[in-house]
Amino acid sequence: MKIEEFLSSSYTPFHTIQNCENILSAAGFQKLSLIENWTLKQGGKYYVTKNQTSIVCFNIGKSKNFTFNIALAHSDSPCLRVKGNKLISSPQGKRVNVEVYGGLINYSMFDIPLKIAGRVIVENNGKTISKLVCSKQNFSIPSLAIHQNRDVNTSFAPSIQKDMLPLVGEGESVFDLVCPNEKVVDADLFVVSDVKPFSSGAKGEFLCSPRIDNLTSVFGIINAIASAKTNGISIGAIFDNEEIGSRTKQGGDGSFLHSVIERICEALSLSKQQSCIACDGGFMLSIDNGHAVHPAFLDKADPGENVKLNGGILIKYHTNYATDGFSSAQIKLLLEKNKIDYQDFYCNSDLKCGSTIGLLASSIFHMNCCDVGLGMLAMHSAVEMVGKSDIEKMTKFCKAFFETKFKVEN
Numbered sequence: 001m002k003i004e005e006f007l008s009s010s011y012t013p014f015h016t017i018q019n020c021e022n023i024l025s026a027a028g029f030q031k032l033s034l035i036e037n038w039t040l041k042q043g044g045k046y047y048v049t050k051n052q053t054s055i056v057c058f059n060i061g062k063s064k065n066f067t068f069n070i071a072l073a074h075s076d077s078p079c080l081r082v083k084g085n086k087l088i089s090s091p092q093g094k095r096v097n098v099e100v101y102g103g104l105i106n107y108s109m110f111d112i113p114l115k116i117a118g119r120v121i122v123e124n125n126g127k128t129i130s131k132l133v134c135s136k137q138n139f140s141i142p143s144l145a146i147h148q149n150r151d152v153n154t155s156f157a158p159s160i161q162k163d164m165l166p167l168v169g170e171g172e173s174v175f176d177l178v179c180p181n182e183k184v185v186d187a188d189l190f191v192v193s194d195v196k197p198f199s200s201g202a203k204g205e206f207l208c209s210p211r212i213d214n215l216t217s218v219f220g221i222i223n224a225i226a227s228a229k230t231n232g233i234s235i236g237a238i239f240d241n242e243e244i245g246s247r248t249k250q251g252g253d254g255s256f257l258h259s260v261i262e263r264i265c266e267a268l269s270l271s272k273q274q275s276c277i278a279c280d281g282g283f284m285l286s287i288d289n290g291h292a293v294h295p296a297f298l299d300k301a302d303p304g305e306n307v308k309l310n311g312g313i314l315i316k317y318h319t320n321y322a323t324d325g326f327s328s329a330q331i332k333l334l335l336e337k338n339k340i341d342y343q344d345f346y347c348n349s350d351l352k353c354g355s356t357i358g359l360l361a362s363s364i365f366h367m368n369c370c371d372v373g374l375g376m377l378a379m380h381s382a383v384e385m386v387g388k389s390d391i392e393k394m395t396k397f398c399k400a401f402f403e404t405k406f407k408v409e410n
Contacts, residue, residue, distance in 0.1 A: 001019065001022070001023060003197075003207070003216070003219055003391050004196075004197040004207075004209070006019055006215065006219050007197050007209040007210065007211055007212065007215055007216075007219075008196055008209070010211060010215055010218075011115055011117035011118075011134055011194075012053075012076075012079075012117050012118045012119075012190050012192060013052075013053035013054075013075035013076045013240045014052050014053055014117075014118055014119045014132050014188070015117065015134070016053075016215060016218060016238075017052055017053055017054065017055050017075060017238070018132060020047075020055050020057075020218065021047070021049070021055070023222050023223065023226055024045075024047050024057055024222065024225075024226060026226075027045070027226035027227065028045055029045040029047050029057060029226070030046050030047075031046075031047055031048070031049075032046050032047065032048040033048070034048060034050065034259075038263055038264075038267045039267065040060060040264065040267040040268055041060070042060050042062045042268075043060060043061070043062055044059075044060050045057075045058075045059050045060075046060075048260060050249065050250045051240065051249065052119060052130065052132075053076070053240035053241075053250050054075065054238060054239045054250040054251075054256060055075075055236075055237075055238045056236070056237045056238075056256065056257060056260045057222070057225055057235070057236045058225075058233055058235045058236070058260075058264065059225060059228060059230045059233065059234040059402070060233050060264075060268070061229075061230040061231040061232050061233065061234075062231065063231040063232055065232075065277075066232050066233050066270065066274070066278045067232040067233070067277070067278050067281040067282040067283075067405065067406075068232065068233050068235060068261070068278050068282035068283075068284075068365075068367070069230065069232060069233070069234050069235065069282060069283055069401060069402050069404070069406075070234075070235040070236075070237060070257075070282065070283070070284045070285070070361075070365075070367070071221045071224075071225075071234075071235070071236050071237070071284075071285040071287055071398055071401060071402070072237050072238075072239070072252065072285065072286045072287060072356075072357050072358065072361055073214055073218045073221055073236075073237075073238050073239075073286075073287045073288065074214050074217075074218075074238065074239050074240065074241075074243070074246075074252065074288065075214075075215075075218060075238050075239065076101075076102065076240050076241055076242060076243050076244075077102070077192075077210070077211040077213060077214070077215070077243065077380075078101060078102030078103050078105075078243055078380045079101050079102070079104060079190050079191060079192045079193070080098040080099070080101065080104070080109065080164065080166075080190060080191035080192075081098060081099050081100070081101040081189075081190050081191075082096060082097070082098055082116065082118075082174055082187075082189035082190060082191060083097040083098060084097060084174070085173045085174045085175050085187075086174070087168065087171055087172070087173060087174060088165055090167070092169070093167060093168065093169035093170055094167075094168050094169065094170065094171050095165035095166060095167050095168065096116065096139070096165055096166045096168055096174060096191060098160070098164065098165060098166065098191055100160055101190065101243065101244065102243030102244055102380070103243065104380055105378075105380050105381045105382070106157075106158050106160070106164060107158060108193075108378075108381040108382040108383065109141055109164065109191075109193070109382050110141050110143040110158075110164075111140060111141070111142065111143050112140065112193060112194075112195055112382055112383075113138040113140060113193075113194040113195060114138060114139045114140055114141070114166055114191050114192065114193060114194055115134055115135050115138065115139075115191070115192055115194045116134070116135040116139065116166075116174065116177055116178050116189055116191055117132075117134040117135065117178070117189070117190060117192055118132075118133065118178075118188045118189040118190050119131065119132055119133070119187060119188045119189075120175065120178065120179045120182075120184045120186075120187040120189070121184065121185045121186050121187060122179065122182045122183060122184050122185065123183045123185050128185060131179065131182075133178040133179050133187075133189075134178070135177055135178050137168075137177070138194055139166040139167065139168050139191070140166065140167065141163075141164055141165070141166050141167065142167060144163070166191050174187075174189060175187060192210065192211075193210035193211075193382035193383065194210075195208075195209070195210055195382060195383050196209075197209035197210075200385065204388070205309075205310055205387065205389070206309060206310075206385050206386070206387060206388060207385070207386050207388045207391070208383050208384065208385050209383065209384065210382055211384075212289065212376055212384040212385070212386045213288070213289045213376060213379050213380065213384060214242070214287075214289055214373075216289065216374055216386060216390075216391050216394060217287040217288060217289065217373065217374075217394065218238050219391070219394075219395070220287070220394035220395040220397070220398045221236040221238065221287065221398050222236060222238075223395050223398075224236075224396075224397075224399035224401075224402055225398070225399075225402055227399060228398075228399050228402035228403050229403055230402050230403055231405065232278075232405060233264065234402035234403075235257075235260075235261075237252075237256075237257050239251050239252040239256070239357060242288075242356070242357055246357055246360060251357075252357030252360050252361055253357070253360045257361060257364075258364055261275075261279070262275075265278065279365045279366065279367055280366065280367070280408065281406075281408050282365075282367050282368075282406070283330065283367060283368050283369070283370075283401075283404075284322070284358070284361060284365070284367045284368065284369040284370075285331075285369070285370055285371075285372055285398075285401055286321070286322055286356045286358025286359075286361070286362070286369060286370070286371045286372070287372055287373055287394075287398075288316075288356040288358075288373050289314075289373040289374045289375070289376045289379065289386070290307065290314045290316050290345045290373045290374070290375055290376070291307065291345070291347075291375065291376070291377075291379060292307045292308060292311075292375035292376055292377055292387075293305075293306055293307055293308070294377060299348075300348055300351065301348060302346040302347060302348050302349070303348075304346065305343075305344060305346050307343050307345055307375040308343070308375065308387075309375055309376070309377070309385070309386065309387035309390070310387030310388070310389045310390055311341060311343045311375060311387070311390070312335075312340060312341025312342045312343055312390065313335060313341070313342040313343070313372055313374070313390075313393060313394065313397055314342070314343055314344075314345040314372055314373045314374060314375055315328050315331060315332065315342055315343070315344050315345065315370065315371075315372055316345045316371040316372060316373060317344065317345065317346050317371075318346070318353045319353075320353050320354065320355040320356070320359070321355075321356060321358055321359065321371035322356075322358035322359045322362045322369035322370065322371055323358075323369070323370045323371045326368065327368045327369055327370040328370055330368070330370070330407065331370045331372065334397075334401065334404055335397065338396065338397070338400045340396060340397050340400070341393065343375065345373075356371055358370075358371045368406070368408065372397075374386055374387070374390045374391070374394055375387065375390070
């Protein structure tokens, strides 16, 4: 699957994890169940999902001295979340009732093609079945004409409840729009950008698409672990709900990954001491994109840095990140060994910096961790921008990471 197809079809975390499962299954990974006993073997490749929106996949090498190489990313992106099943009436037809999910650039959602997508729970012979859905039709949120909103280019801030309800025209309910002719008990639905990925720039050097943050990281991890040859245990962990704080059962601040690692150690008959060594001797990557220098807003970047699109992997530094001098040095040496470009990223000290799941996860497993990502523009917009060659660098980097045994500082 090419990155354009991955971005385009991964409308929601549900669709993202389905795409991940397809890639892993094609590479010979076996799906496990959280409610069954696990039988694992050295050389085996496995994955397990949670809530259909998070996934942990792992390769077990043939070494007698296991350590964990863990790469983390998240499956969710800012969008609009559907509120219930009722449509709101208007003189032009029905509208979908929504609220904002994550730190969305609200105005970017106006006047573009949108889909309603996610998961519905349907009843079939007294049983509930989960079904992924995406509306066949496109919808949109019409903006107010400048003649009726003279402040639109100066101080207009759209109201979510009044201005940003997608117009669907005719329809009886939200559920009928995505899953007609079935009894839907309830659902997790979102209104998402359906702008198709496109190349930009004189030489097509940029890629513009919805959900670049953070599906380029997911794409790199999943494709890398599918082909990586590891001696230890390589783990790719993709979590939902990072954009709203990660404190869910399927989030990075939950116990999902911890539970999986405990079960891996138990299934491989590792002692408590061996399990601790596997963590303490391991290494963790938190992969989430960062900001390239905006050509019109140079003052928003750190004055000492000049992060460029297509400039390579970002090494991210801030108190909100898990990077320290030791972990960044290890990653820089790995990048140099594999001839992969990289850049240092620092946030402007007068601006609030975002956070990742790196600090959360690394503190649980007390592992060395480095925050990395790709430089991008228009983060959290309905259409974001990234350097096209950087995507290939990320996959190459993730593969090299999974195949490396790191030095540890006590």
